[in-house]
Amino acid sequence: MELKEQIAQNNADFPGEIHQTPGGGIVVSSFNDLINWARSNSLWPLTFATSCCGIEMMSVASSKYDFSRFGFEVARATPRQAYVIIIAGTIVNKMGPVLKRLYDQMADPKYVIAMGACAISGGPFFYNTYSVVKGADHIIPVDVYIPGCPPRPEALLHALISLQEKIKSGLTREQIQGDLKV
Amino acid sequence: MSNEEIKEFFTTEQPSATFDETGEWLTILIEPANWKPLAQKLRHSALHIDYLFCLTCIDWKTHLTMVYHLSSTTHRHTIVIKANLDRAHPEIETVSDIWRTAEFHEREVYELFGVQFLHHPDLRRLILTDDFEGYPLRKDFEDPINMIKL
Numbered sequence: 001m002e003l004k005e006q007i008a009q010n011n012a013d014f015p016g017e018i019h020q021t022p023g024g025g026i027v028v029s030s031f032n033d034l035i036n037w038a039r040s041n042s043l044w045p046l047t048f049a050t051s052c053c054g055i056e057m058m059s060v061a062s063s064k065y066d067f068s069r070f071g072f073e074v075a076r077a078t079p080r081q082a083y084v085i086i087i088a089g090t091i092v093n094k095m096g097p098v099l100k101r102l103y104d105q106m107a108d109p110k111y112v113i114a115m116g117a118c119a120i121s122g123g124p125f126f127y128n129t130y131s132v133v134k135g136a137d138h139i140i141p142v143d144v145y146i147p148g149c150p151p152r153p154e155a156l157l158h159a160l161i162s163l164q165e166k167i168k169s170g171l172t173r174e175q176i177q178g179d180l181k182v
Numbered sequence: 183m184s185n186e187e188i189k190e191f192f193t194t195e196q197p198s199a200t201f202d203e204t205g206e207w208l209t210i211l212i213e214p215a216n217w218k219p220l221a222q223k224l225r226h227s228a229l230h231i232d233y234l235f236c237l238t239c240i241d242w243k244t245h246l247t248m249v250y251h252l253s254s255t256t257h258r259h260t261i262v263i264k265a266n267l268d269r270a271h272p273e274i275e276t277v278s279d280i281w282r283t284a285e286f287h288e289r290e291v292y293e294l295f296g297v298q299f300l301h302h303p304d305l306r307r308l309i310l311t312d313d314f315e316g317y318p319l320r321k322d323f324e325d326p327i328n329m330i331k332l
Contacts, residue, residue, distance in 0.1 A: 093328065094311060127332035130318040130325045 004165075011168040032170070039083070039109060040167040041071035043160070046082035048102065051089030053116040053150040065153045072160055079105040084163065086156070087142075090118035090125060091133040103140045109174055111167070113159055114142040117149040124149065141173055183229065183259045191229060196220055207251075207260045214248070214265040218275035225280050230254045231261070234281035237288065239295040241321045246272050246295060252281075267297065276302040294319040 015037050016029025045067075049057055060067050061075060068074070076082045079102045091099055103110070114136050117123025122134035136142060143166060146159040166172050185208045192199045192210055202209040212220060224231040236251035246267040253260035267274060276299040278285035288299045289308040296317040299305055307314070316323050 094309075127330050130323065130328050134330070 007165050007169050007171075011165050015168070033168075036168050036170060036175075040164040042073065043071055043084045043111065043163065043167075044073055044082055045075050046079055046085045046102065046106070047075040047077045048085055049088040050091060050095060051118065053088035053119070056150045056153055056156060057086055057088040057115065060153045060156045065157060067157060067160060070157070070160060070164070079103075080107060082106055083109065084111040084113060084160075085140075086113045086115050087119040087136045088115045088150075090123070091136050091139065092131045093133060094131070096133055096139050099136065100139050109172075111144075111163055111172060112136075112140055112142045113144045113146065113156075113163060115146050115148075115156060115159070116151055117147065120145050120147065143172055183254075183257050185259075188229065188259065188261060191227070195223060205262070207262050209262040209264060211264045211266070214267055214274045217263075217265055218277070221275075221277045221280050224252065229259075230256050232256070232281075234277070234283055234287075237284055237291065239291045239297055239319075241269075241295065241319065243269075243321050245269050246297065248274055248291075248297065250277070272297040273300060274298075275300050278302055293317070296320070 014027070014029075015033035016027045019026045019028060049055075059065060061072075072084075079085075083106070085103060085106065087099070103112070114120050118125065118132070119136045119142075122129075122132050125132035126134060133139065144159045144163045146155050148155055151159075167175070170176075185203065188208060189201055192201070196210075196212060196216060198213055198216070200211045202211065231252045231254050233253045233255050234250060235253060236249070238249050240247045240249060246269055248265045248267060250263040251260065252263060265274060272295070274297065276284065276288055278288060278299075285303065286308060288297075288302055289304070289306060291297050292299060292302075292305055293307040293310050293314075294317060310318070316325070318325070
């Protein structure tokens with residue numbers, strides 16, 4: 001079985017085992033799993049878009065696609081209240097320090113999604129340009145990359161769900177490094 | 183007003199001007215030294231050119247060309263004025279006092295092409311950082327750190 005399918009299957013249900021008792025049941029689980037489960041289902045994104053991918057991101061927030069269904073709830077206008085930053089668009093050299101600052105202002109745990117070709121590598125602005133950062137991961141660490149120019153809303157939803165699976169499996173950068181011991 | 187009437191205006195006012203009608207609009211190539219008084223006349227004469235909707239520059243490697251897209255909101259005619267500048271010392275009079283929008287556009291051309299707009303009220307960089315070196319939209323601009331050449 002592919003690793004991705006395996007991860008999806010492992011995370012399909014609420015973490016833990018149910019022990020049936022007369023008149024109900026008891027859930028036995030690990031605290032870590034519970035925390036990851038809770039975090040992954042309450043990932044509020046930061047309102048941050050630097051070009052056309054932002055339009056697709058807004059579309060995903062709207063009623064037709066509606067990322068609230070998956071726990072992305074509302075986009076927050078302040079990094080203090082945001083858990084995930086979706087880099088939707090081109091990052092230019094002048095924007096770089098701003099992006100870094102926003103990322104630093106977000107409270108841990110924080111996650112990053114690079115949406116679209118520009119955020120991944122500079123995309124159409126890779127060659128012969130003086131102003132574009134060739135990939136947002138030169139500035140901040142990225143958890144999930146979505147290719148596309150711009151990606152379809154479904155692709156962003158897929159990326160958001162992938163991020164959830166990653167968190168539930170304890171595979172994000174911070175979890176692996178053990179920065180977030182609970 | 184028709185292109186013929188506009189051409190008539192230019193042949194009397196600006197005998198050295200040359201015309202090009204291959205594009206969408208009538209294009210008039212003028213001498214940069216004549217630009218300021220001509221611009222005044224365009225604005226205040228019967229042509230009533232009161233709207234500058236695009237101001238940019240082209241680097242031809244041998245010279246720079248300033249391009250002004252102008253139109254009249256009353257007569258509904260549009261003309262394009264071009265002026266060739268010396269690449270080593272590009273200088274032209276500002277038109278920001280005639281069409282106010284030129285103030286920002288000229289600042290942009292100044293930072294990207296290095297054209298000096300004489301008597302501009304506030305010729306500073308518009309978007310680039312203050313310590314930026316060079317004129318990035320010139321064809322010979324080199325930036326080995328940020329640019330990946332194809």
